[in-house]
Amino acid sequence: MAFSQRIELRQGQSLVMTPQLQQAIKLLQLSNIELAEYIEQELEKNPLLQRDDGEQSGDSPESASESSSEDLNLDDGARLSEAQDNLDAPHEDAYESDGPSDEAVTAHGAASASSGAGASPSSGGGEDFDFESVLTTEKSLKEHLKDQLNLSSWTVADRLIASQLIEDVDDSGYLRVDLDQSAEQLGVELEQVERVLLACQSFEPTGVMARSLEECLALQLKEMDRFDPAMQALLENLALVAKHDLSALSQKCGVDRADVLDMIAEIKALTPRPGAAFAGDAAQTVVPDVFVRELPHGAFGVELNSDTLPRILMDRTYYAEVSAHAKRDAEKEFIEECAANANWLIKSLDQRARTILKVAQEVVRQQDAFFVHGVAHLRPLNLKTVADAIGMHESTVSRVTSNKYLSSPRGLFELKYFFSAAIASTGGGESHSAEAVRHRIKALIDTETLDTVLSDDQLVDELRGFGIDIARRTVAKYRESLRIPSSVQRRRAMRQSA
Template identity: 55%
Template sequence: MALGPRMEFRQTQSLVMTPQLMQAIKLLQFSNLELAAYVEAELERNPLLERVSEEPDIEIPGAAREEPPAPVTEEARPGDWMEAGEDQSRASMEARLDTDLGNVFPDDAPVDRGSGPSSGSGTLSDWSGGGERGEDYNPEAFLATQTTLADHLEAQLSVAETDPARRIIGLNLIGLIDETGYFSGDIAQVADLLQVELAEVESVLRLIQTFEPSGVGARTLAECLAIQLREKDRCDPAMQALLANLDLLARHDRNALRRVCGVDAEDLADMIGEIRRLDPKPGLVFGSGVVHPLVPDVFVRPAPEGGWLVELNSDTLPRVLVNQTYHATVARTARSSSDKSFLADCLQSASWLTRSLDQRARTILKVASEIVRQQEGFLDHGVRHLRPLNLRTVADAIGMHESTVSRVTSNKYISTPRGVLEMKFFFSSAIAASGGGEAHSAEAVRHRIKLLIDAEIPDDILSDDTLVQKLKVDGIDIARRTVAKYRESMNIASSVQRRREKQALRAESAGA
């Protein structure tokens, strides 16, 4: 066969990642906060997108009343915004679209105050309580702000130190104190950065360590506790020896502590009690910032006739529509090809966004409904009845790909009678049953291990081997190393450490 160039036609099928498909995939894995930020950016960029407002209309004296939008029928395309009176003139349409409801009241406009503090006519400025509100009036200026740890320390530094150079050093050191109150920087680097003596930086740090809250500015736990004990005049040599051996205290090795500190058992118990009354993280008394509440994406409620109701949280779903009326108005005035191309791109982008948001909501609801169906035992009886579940099981049940289910369950939360849980919580590996029965969920096995350890007594501490035997009695076939891994993942100490802790607590309660 001779080699040479030739032309041939070939028909193939392949998946092309179009911009619209990439947008739909990206929206699917967004959390509700990320989705809200993305939609806000699109609203600013695309003039054809419009947010659906649920706020009641504001009556404006002297303004023409606007006709309500016509209802969307079944034939109307989802996401389109139709409005009655599309034959209005362009001038009237633009005048209506430019209306700003927040700035239409002149200072001398009459206001109906029949339902206000007093009847009669008056101006809007009469409602301000007598004060003149200029254009720079900012209501947020009256909101209370939370004092941070850095603000609290800087206020004390401005009073305790008058030297400007030392104040600059102090401000740099305060900036390196974390939210727990510990100094996390390097004083040598601060000295090199500010071109000052190392002793000067250490002196300013010691000054900061005298500020409130007590123990702030420490570099280690022992130093934090020592600062608090010195303020109470309780940092004697025995206590200093105890602070130098906190590892022995963590292991509850009281015999070694008595030898190191040179005290008897009664004095050591008093010293340990004093240590426990101190604050190991003094900076946490101040807020670290605004804490945003966890907002679930899906609600699961018991149905009146039995079973469970699954519904989306409408508050987390952005409501945006395509303003077809505005598009028609602007399209009639577009002359250049660039204007027409820009308008067509905006219309296509807006339509795809509304459809992608609708598809995202439907997909989340479908995946959540299948998860609830698979985990009804957990919802009815608790975590011990959590079934092993993987992405493939859910994907096969709803006719989707595993990657789609994975994206849906990322950063999404379900509100159930058992609490607000991440969707990933319901997916766990399977632990084989010892009798050949139904497999157990790894999360249910962890819960069972925790219950066994919580129920143990100081004279009968359960080792990992004993836990394996007890779990086999319950029909759970599990290896010892797996028990140890689950125990460590729940931050539960070993049997030796637990025995020391519980015996120490029993001795303290007996002494009290």
């Protein structure tokens, strides 16, 4: 077979992911906290972007109108039609957006630019200034350990090793690091690291810098002089303690049943998280992206949380001034690139807000029974159902529902909470949501007594009485996901507590 070269012309179609499209997709899946961090980075990189603090002082009327148009505000009629287009015709009156503010679908900023400009009477020196509120701070666990290290008379090398180990302690007081890796990183022998760790484990609180729960409890028992071979055997079989298998524990520890109960009582009196009493890293508060509130006529209004939407705009006055003074081609190219990126970012933020509102409105419409009656009436819902209803792709709905939260009269929920698998009905009727079935299983188990403990087979029969067609293995899987022990373990625990 002979090989030859020739030129052919072919025509085809392909989807190219431009940087702007990649940015829009990235913005869609960011949480409001991640979005705020991303906007901060963009404000630092792009000199044409600025926060919209709501003031246009010093600008001409023309520039003010241009900035307003760049801010992409929607008029009331556009917003209402946008909200109603996402709802099926029979439900248009029941699920209206109920007028989010002009900023609700605009790029918003969580913090005002003027918040740090003026000092309030209580923020500076004065008669009403509270010095204790500034000077008094709660000490963290790492600071507490370092204070004890500073009081020791160790060598410089041991101090450096101990300082590194303290940095690897988590908020619960456990050491989450491989000692081999630490020794290699510090350039010392493993035996030296282990020796320093053993000395650090004598610090307060007792049990700190343990590498496992068993080691943490053992350190506390040694401090109390209660760590004997029987107690050591008990700590090595904590899984049996969780199962309340007293017979197996009695054999493992070599003591009778009464002694095992006494030893378990001693363990329960210990502290499994020795660092919990100290200040840890401040947890980030979950801020809802969407508000759902009940309207007077019994329907539900859906509104974006304007505080989570960054408010930014493009400074056209500065853009015109810089463009006029640009001499070299590289300068002009840089300015034009900044202008294009600023415009695209503002439009992407606007589109992100619109998409979140669309998805949230459809989710609320689909799950109206949940908001009225509770979790037992949660309907099965998948991404495709919502995507088809609002004319979007499933991947877009998936990105929107990731790390987005909805605040309603029934509480704060992640949008993904409302998506669950369908469980068939025994009578061929409407399917049941998997989350609703979990709730039903927990409710049945919560009403148990010692004489009415339900096995998984009995739970299946009870659920079928409610019209839920479910297999035993599915009940067992849902029960385990709720961290509920088996019927044998529940009955044994009830007998012991009685």
